[in-house]
Amino acid sequence: MIFQLDKMQKQIRKAVVDFVRGEFKKDLVDDLVRAKVYPEKIWKKSSELGFPGIAFPEESHGEGLGAFEKTIIAEELCRGDSSVGACLAQAGYGAEILLQYGSGSQKGAWLPKIAAAQILCTVAVAEPGGVTVATTQTAAVRDGDHWKIDGHKTFVRNAGSLAGMYIVLCRTDANAIAPEQGLSLILVEADRAGIHVSDSGARLGQRQIPAGEVRFDSVCVPMDNLIGKENQGIRQLGDFLNHARLSTAAQSLGIAQGAFDRAFAYVQQREQFRKKIIDFQVTRHKLADLATEIEAARLLTYQAAWAVDNDRADARLCAMAKMHAARTAVAVCDEAIQLLGGYGYMQEYEVERFFRDAKTADIIDGSRNAQKDVIIDALIGKK
Amino acid sequence: MDYKISEEFNVFRTTIKDFVGQELEPISLQVEEANEIPEPIMDRIRELGLFGMPIPKEYGGLGLSTLEEVMIYEEITRTNACFRSRIGTSNGIGSMGILCDGTDEQKRKYLPRIASGEWTTAFALTEPDAGSDAANIRTSAVVDGDFWILNGTKQFITNAECAQLFTTIAVTDEVKRARGGVTAFIVEKDMPGISVGPADIKMGLKGSHTHEVIFSDCRVPKENVIGGASMVGKGFSTAMRVLDKGRLSMGACALGGSQKILELCIDRVHQRMDRGETTADLQAVHFALADMAIQVHAARQMLHHAAVKRDRGENVTLEASMIKVFATEMASRIASNAMDIFETDGLLTKNRIEMFLRDVRLYRIYEGTSEIQRLIISRGLLDLKRTGK
Numbered sequence: 001m002i003f004q005l006d007k008m009q010k011q012i013r014k015a016v017v018d019f020v021r022g023e024f025k026k027d028l029v030d031d032l033v034r035a036k037v038y039p040e041k042i043w044k045k046s047s048e049l050g051f052p053g054i055a056f057p058e059e060s061h062g063e064g065l066g067a068f069e070k071t072i073i074a075e076e077l078c079r080g081d082s083s084v085g086a087c088l089a090q091a092g093y094g095a096e097i098l099l100q101y102g103s104g105s106q107k108g109a110w111l112p113k114i115a116a117a118q119i120l121c122t123v124a125v126a127e128p129g130g131v132t133v134a135t136t137q138t139a140a141v142r143d144g145d146h147w148k149i150d151g152h153k154t155f156v157r158n159a160g161s162l163a164g165m166y167i168v169l170c171r172t173d174a175n176a177i178a179p180e181q182g183l184s185l186i187l188v189e190a191d192r193a194g195i196h197v198s199d200s201g202a203r204l205g206q207r208q209i210p211a212g213e214v215r216f217d218s219v220c221v222p223m224d225n226l227i228g229k230e231n232q233g234i235r236q237l238g239d240f241l242n243h244a245r246l247s248t249a250a251q252s253l254g255i256a257q258g259a260f261d262r263a264f265a266y267v268q269q270r271e272q273f274r275k276k277i278i279d280f281q282v283t284r285h286k287l288a289d290l291a292t293e294i295e296a297a298r299l300l301t302y303q304a305a306w307a308v309d310n311d312r313a314d315a316r317l318c319a320m321a322k323m324h325a326a327r328t329a330v331a332v333c334d335e336a337i338q339l340l341g342g343y344g345y346m347q348e349y350e351v352e353r354f355f356r357d358a359k360t361a362d363i364i365d366g367s368r369n370a371q372k373d374v375i376i377d378a379l380i381g382k383k
Numbered sequence: 384m385d386y387k388i389s390e391e392f393n394v395f396r397t398t399i400k401d402f403v404g405q406e407l408e409p410i411s412l413q414v415e416e417a418n419e420i421p422e423p424i425m426d427r428i429r430e431l432g433l434f435g436m437p438i439p440k441e442y443g444g445l446g447l448s449t450l451e452e453v454m455i456y457e458e459i460t461r462t463n464a465c466f467r468s469r470i471g472t473s474n475g476i477g478s479m480g481i482l483c484d485g486t487d488e489q490k491r492k493y494l495p496r497i498a499s500g501e502w503t504t505a506f507a508l509t510e511p512d513a514g515s516d517a518a519n520i521r522t523s524a525v526v527d528g529d530f531w532i533l534n535g536t537k538q539f540i541t542n543a544e545c546a547q548l549f550t551t552i553a554v555t556d557e558v559k560r561a562r563g564g565v566t567a568f569i570v571e572k573d574m575p576g577i578s579v580g581p582a583d584i585k586m587g588l589k590g591s592h593t594h595e596v597i598f599s600d601c602r603v604p605k606e607n608v609i610g611g612a613s614m615v616g617k618g619f620s621t622a623m624r625v626l627d628k629g630r631l632s633m634g635a636c637a638l639g640g641s642q643k644i645l646e647l648c649i650d651r652v653h654q655r656m657d658r659g660e661t662t663a664d665l666q667a668v669h670f671a672l673a674d675m676a677i678q679v680h681a682a683r684q685m686l687h688h689a690a691v692k693r694d695r696g697e698n699v700t701l702e703a704s705m706i707k708v709f710a711t712e713m714a715s716r717i718a719s720n721a722m723d724i725f726e727t728d729g730l731l732t733k734n735r736i737e738m739f740l741r742d743v744r745l746y747r748i749y750e751g752t753s754e755i756q757r758l759i760i761s762r763g764l765l766d767l768k769r770t771g772k
Binding site: 034126129130154155200201202203204205271272273282330334337338341342344345346347348352355356359360362363364367368369372 | 509512514584585729744745747
């Protein structure tokens with residue numbers, strides 16, 4: 001076991017740190033945050049870093065690297081700014097589905113655009129009314145040489161004007177014996193007729209990532225838009241979720257470290273009772289606890305990333321990393337607010353926004369209980 | 384333990400409960416989004432006498448006991464926290480100095496219009512370099528004939544924009560400072576030399592505003608020293624006493640919000656079960672509800688017990704600190720657990736939970752951080768004042 005980044009990984013980390021220093025100017029970020037606007041310029045610039053396509057093969061205009069490099073990049077971006085970082089880290093949300101299961105022409109049509117920061121990628125799974133994945137109602141019916149899709153998806157991240165396409169979980173076999181066996185992933189281009197997107201509305205955090213309700217009203221797409229084999233949707237989604245969890249873990253790690261950095265700096269300069277706040281034993285011990293938790297979350301996340309890159313993509317590890325990094329980020333950010341006192345509650349001092357973004361990461365891609373189910377099922381050996 | 388409340392109060396409490404449910408809840412999201420409480424609602428709050436809760440009847444208030452007051456706060460905080468903030472700051476820390484230490488003339492002059500809500504008050508203690516270390520304040524007050532001249536900057540002052548009166552804490556003796564050199568003043572908004580900065584942009588508590596307040600050669604008449612000339616230099620203990628009483632109210636606020644969140648979670652679990660999730664599917668969530676209920680129950684007993692003790696005239700300084708820590712930390716935990724139960728829906732403001740999460744967060748910071756409370760409690764336990772350690 002080597003507990004150290006290799007030379008290239010160190011260079012990548014440094015490149016991202018430099019990128020953050022150069023592009024995440026406080027005034028600019030504050031303006032974007034206040035206006036709840038997607039950081040388009042920064043996103044496009046990140047493609048110069050090779051970021052959205054860091055783990056795409058070179059023939060798809062990517063950098064040919066892996067989940068580990070993607071992890072350290074997401075970590076540093078979110079450390080720089082939790083919200084802008086989350087936007088960039090989630091710009092290619094769903095790309096791994098195409099990488100693993102897409103046809104040559106699907107990959108050719110979309111991966112380069114994602115890598116070039118021309119379009120956002122989306123995955124539309126959740127449905128309103130507490131419908132579970134297994135009982136998905138969005139239906140894709142054969143209509144001549146097309147699929148006709150009807151349904152309603154909720155809280156689709158990246159939905160809207162920047163999305164290039166929607167990877168939609170559809171029921172393709174209404175007669176499947178087990179309902180979860182009749183689902184497929186179908187690619188729906190964003191400019192198809194019949195797609196209606198409405199904003200999901202005000203929310204807790206990661207407010208600059210567009211999120212919308214997406215209705216598909218008899219949307220027609222060619223048969224070729226099916227991703228991989230028919231009725232393999234659940235399995236494909238399961239594989240994708242490992243990547244999604246890992247990405248959320250990486251973002252959470254960065255959010256935690258970013259909040260820690262800010263609080264650590266603050267308590268070394270803020271004086272009350274004729275001492276620097278860091279000179280109080282309770283403060284010292286709090287910081288020690290937080291640093292320990294972050295270190296543990298980092299190691300778990302890096303281990304999960306390594307497993308994915310070494311063909312040991314492991315639902316158990318990815319779920320552990322996601323759950324642990326996210327709850328660590330929530331705890332660190334919460335304490336960071338406390339360490340800043342009244343300033344911690346003010347938007348200007350950033351840590352409250354890091355907290356809101358951390359809690360959002362804790363909930364999306366499966367809340368804690370969902371991760372626990374994945375972990376214990378893996379331990380038991382359930383398929 | 385059931386503490387006796389009068390039938391008259393019970394009717395009042397029901398009136399407020401209905402007011403919250405029927406008039407505040409329906410505009411909750413609007414207030415959150417607009418970051419403003421509509422003036423007609425402020426008028427309703429005045430009509431109901433809420434601005435005068437702790438103020439004695441002889442001054443036009445409701446003369447509620449501590450227990451009665453905390454019970455009303457438990458009701459008002461079942462929605463956006465801003466309503467309580469506007470009311471409770473005004474009839475609490477903003478005016479408690481006058482109520483506890485004011486001269487009869489000051490009480491007669493100011494309390495009636497505070498009780499009616501005609502005037503809103505604010506408490507101007509905190510400064511950029513004096514947060515937890517309140518004794519580190521720099522705002523100075525110097526005598527000039529029949530006036531005191533105030534100079535300094537106060538920060539994070541709730542109600543500053545809409546307040547007509549500031550209970551202002553300033554240094555009157557640079558050598559003695561907190562030990563006999565700090566004085567509490569009644570500063571009226573239209574006295575020359577006061578300016579209020581723009582509203583701070585906060586994590587939550589939308590609808591309630593905090594501002595910087597700058598005193599620049601502000602001329603305050605000598606009669607406006609709280610408690611009169613004999614109280615010059617004794618303002619620090621006034622300030623501490625004001626905060627002390629506020630801690631029980633803070634506990635009530637945290638409790639009210641927590642109770643509401645618990646109820647929303649119970650409804651949510653019923654919904655999930657109606658849609659087919661079984662008890663087995665939801666066992667972890669069921670246990671989470673149990674944990675919430677246990678803490679809420681404990682907090683309520685602590686709070687009501689201390690309120691009744693205070694009404695009997697006993698000192699509840701330690702208990703007030705304990706309740707503040709316990710209930711406010713509980714509220715944050717419960718709000719976070721509620722987010723987990725609501726899952727993605729919990730992220731959306733329209734489903735209320737995330738608003739509560741942001742609103743209750745400040746409770747652990749203002750009116751004495753949890754860390755300050757732990758200092759107060761541990762010093763009390765170890766009797767440090769007496770042993771001089």
